[in-house]
Amino acid sequence: MYEGAVQDLIDELGRLPGVGPKSAQRIAFHLLAADPADVRRLVVALTEVKERVRFCRICGNVAEAEDCRICRDPRRDLAIVCVVEEPKDVVAIEKTREFRGRYHVLGGAISPIEGIGPDDLRVPELMVRLADGTVTELILATDPNLEGEATATYLARLVKPMGLRVTRLASGLPVGGDLEYADEVTLGRAFEGRRLIDV
Amino acid sequence: MSLYRDEAVVLRTQKLGEADRIITLLTRRTGRVRAVAKGVRRTRSKFGGRLEPFSHVDLQLYAGRSLDIVTQAETLRPYGERIVTDYGRYTAGTAVLETAERLTVEEREPALRLFLLVIGALRTLCTGEHAAPLVLDAFLLRALSVSGYEPALSGCARCAAPGPHRAFSVPAGGVVCADCRPAGTASPSPPAVALLDALLTGDWLAADASDPGDQREGSGLVAAYLQWHLERGLRSLRLVERV
């Protein structure tokens, strides 16, 4: 245990995800030794992120205005919405440059064992968004793990009466790997999601 | 015994650091074990989808001081694949896993009968031969029983006077006769209590034919009984889809 301010900093850092007590101590002493100007920049960045950044009222992505950059962009297709768990998934999909529609960020996945149900996510907001009929295709891009799959199953059933085209991102073999090393679950999914080759 | 091999069901996974996960396992021989799966969140991980909840796996583990380390994993039955295609089965299945975790109070204390009950419940959920909430309630009653909390469903829980009795007292441990009945004890409908008896004894013919209203009432009794015996409530129970 250290005195006052140093211990407070260690405690606060230790509450961050992925930072254990040892790392918290290391970061604290790094900051203590760092140039004051560097530390001030970090303080400004921390303050600004809480003051300026909010969540887009349409899609739930991080935004610096009421609506995010993507929802404000008139070139984006209003008819297709891609549902993801987190803002970082938007970034990942944007990097592919494959998708020209808009997003809906749920804020997580359904996880009953953690007490997280559909109403704890931005599912009601999605239903409101789909109600006026502008959106005709929903792409379910939740994580390819059990909770992401369960969330997709739930959403597919929920929107079924609306008559939308609902698709799920294909999940299958990682590019660059050898088939023999794929596990049964991944290989099974890859079979399900196989596509026709046009020649 | 630094390296050991065991069969297990994955109960829960939690993120650890950048790419690892802590996997909570119910093993056949060693009871509940927590182990680290290194790099499992990377798309090229050798574990792939093998260490997801519901998976029945054959594992090689390295025994650590607090956490073990998964060194090899082979799938025996990927129950999650089938369970996750139906939201009702998924929520019921999750309650099975959470209960198994909560009933194994101490790590590494063998719990073979509970392990077999979990496997049985997951297998039944996959086939869809019985309604998911019934499979869950049957599991809960049996899991409580093998943990030493078998509810009395015909003879009086206090004086063992032969039943049937109308009153059901959670603190007393099941049905109670008119003499033993504590003040304020509820009297559920007799078919709901009969359903619980059918579920506990495995009379699926009677259970499948039961009335939905009695099923709901029975589930309520099982939930109250379970909460009484666990220190805090199950998080997943609120989210289980009932008919």
Ligand SMILES: [Zn+2]
């Ligand atoms: Zn937006």
